[in-house]
Amino acid sequence: MNTSSAIKLSPEEIVRFGDDPAAAFAQNMIAVQERIAAICHRCGRHPDEVRLLPVTKTIPANVLRHAYAAGITDFGENKLQEARDKLAMLDDLSIRWSIIGHLQTNKVKYLVRFASEFHALDSFRLAEELNRRLDALGRDLDVFVQVNTSGEESKYGLHPNDLMPFIERLPNYPRLKPRGLMTLAIFSADAERVRACFRLLRELRDRAVTIDPGLTKLSMGMSGDYEIAIEEGADVVRVGQAIFGPRPGADALYWPGLIPDPQSQEREETPR
Ligand SMILES: *Cc1c(COP(=O)(O)O)cnc(C)c1O
Numbered sequence: 001m002n003t004s005s006a007i008k009l010s011p012e013e014i015v016r017f018g019d020d021p022a023a024a025f026a027q028n029m030i031a032v033q034e035r036i037a038a039i040c041h042r043c044g045r046h047p048d049e050v051r052l053l054p055v056t057k058t059i060p061a062n063v064l065r066h067a068y069a070a071g072i073t074d075f076g077e078n079k080l081q082e083a084r085d086k087l088a089m090l091d092d093l094s095i096r097w098s099i100i101g102h103l104q105t106n107k108v109k110y111l112v113r114f115a116s117e118f119h120a121l122d123s124f125r126l127a128e129e130l131n132r133r134l135d136a137l138g139r140d141l142d143v144f145v146q147v148n149t150s151g152e153e154s155k156y157g158l159h160p161n162d163l164m165p166f167i168e169r170l171p172n173y174p175r176l177k178p179r180g181l182m183t184l185a186i187f188s189a190d191a192e193r194v195r196a197c198f199r200l201l202r203e204l205r206d207r208a209v210t211i212d213p214g215l216t217k218l219s220m221g222m223s224g225d226y227e228i229a230i231e232e233g234a235d236v237v238r239v240g241q242a243i244f245g246p247r248p249g250a251d252a253l254y255w256p257g258l259i260p261d262p263q264s265q266e267r268e269e270t271p272r
Contacts (some may be wrong), residue, residue, distance in 0.1 A: 007065045017245060021066035028243045029054075029072065036237070039230045050230055053098055055222070055240030057082060058247050061089035067244070068093050076100045076119075076238050080107040087114055100182075100219075100238055102146075102156045105129050117142035119182040119219050119238070122157050124166070127173045134175035142179045144219045144236075145170075147204060149197040150186035157183060163204055167211045180217025180235065181205050185225055194225050198232035205233075 009017070018024050029052075037047040055076040056064055064075065064086065073094065077083035078101025087097065099111055100119040105126060111118065112133040121127060121143045134141055145166065148157035158166055163181075170178055181204060185197035198220050208215040221229025223242035230237065241247060 007062055007069075009063065013060065013063055016248070017063055017066075021063055022070040024245075025067050025072060025243060026070040028245075029070070032239055032242050035227070036230065039227050043231050045230070050234060051236045053100075053219075053236055053238045054243050055100065055238050056086075056244070057101075057240060059244050061086045064090060065093070068095070072243075074098065076240070078102075080104075080110055083115075084110055108133050112137055112139070112141065115141065117144070117179070119144040120146045120156060121176070122146045124169065127170070127176060131173035131175045140175050140177050143176045144180050144182035144217070145178065145208075145215070146182045147201060149183045149200045149204075152186060155184055160200065160204055164207065164211060167208050167215065170212060178212050178214045180215050180219060181208060182219035184222075185220065185229070187224075191228060195228050195232060198225075198229050198234070202233045 009019070009021070032052060033047075036050050036052060040047045040050060053074055053076045054067070054072050055078070056067065057076070057078050059067070068090075074096045075086075076098045077086070078099075080099060080103060083097060083099060087095075096116045097114055098117045098119060099115045102120050102122075103111060103118070103126060108126070108129045112130065118130070118141055121130075122145065130141060130143075145163065146157035147160060147163055148155045149160065167178070170176060181201050183197060183201045185194045188194055198218075201218055201220055205215065205218055217235040218229075218233055219236040219238065220232070221227075221234045221237040221239075223239050226234065226237040226239060
């Protein structure tokens with residue numbers, strides 16, 4: 001039985017999340033789902049086609065107990081260390097963990113133990129190590145291949161030109177179950193530039209499925225741009241701030257690595 005009111009919040013947490021986070025998160029979930037349904041309706045899609053993946057990064061574990069009490073059981077995390085810390089504190093709950101951000105090869109051994117899916121596959125080195133570690137555990141992993149659709153140096157992901165050769169070699173890693181492509185759009189007030197990123201991913205997906213029929217899904221769209229992403233065909237939207245409220249500090253930005261994050265325990269590799 002989960003009674004969220006019994007989970008203590010610190011004064012700082014009450015400032016950030018209010019004194020009844022479960023109610024607030026539940027209400028925000030409904031609002032986002034209603035908006036997704038409205039967008040789908042407008043562009044002739046069925047709302048069930050779009051999966052809402054709540055992004056829980058920077059939300060403390062005890063606050064996530066309130067989220068869980070509100071019925072949120074899929075958690076998307078972009079940093080492996082943070083996900084591991086939370087897993088250790090929440091191991092009595094049945095959470096489905098999605099790792100959505102860039103992963104260093106030396107963290108693969110942790111990911112394979114608990115993650116249900118990985119959205120940021122972008123190198124053979126990572127594919128090799130994931131496959132090896134998964135095979136040792138006798139398990140498979142759903143993966144999305146990350147593509148850099150904005151051309152920004154700061155973003156991870158394969159260059160669009162490198163995608164098809166990459167996909168052709170994925171059968172070498174049989175423990176990886178390719179589900180689709182993932183991207184982060186450019187951070188811009190110009191909706192057409194954002195849309196161009198999502199459209200490019202869709203076009204790449206349409207070619208990718210001819211090589212690997214499993215690569216059907218598009219993981220794209222965040223709090224600030226999921227409306228455009230759904231219009232362009234998103235199957236999974238990764239939404240944090242619209243559910244859990246604004247993130248303070250450098251984490252307010254959508255992507256890790258753009259601005260050095262002083263709280264980060266992890267040293268990121270330089271994106272190629
Ligand atoms: C943080 C993050 C999101 C969600 O961003 P919000 O602004 O909180 O909706 C989505 N995808 C990735 C990879 C992220 O790191």
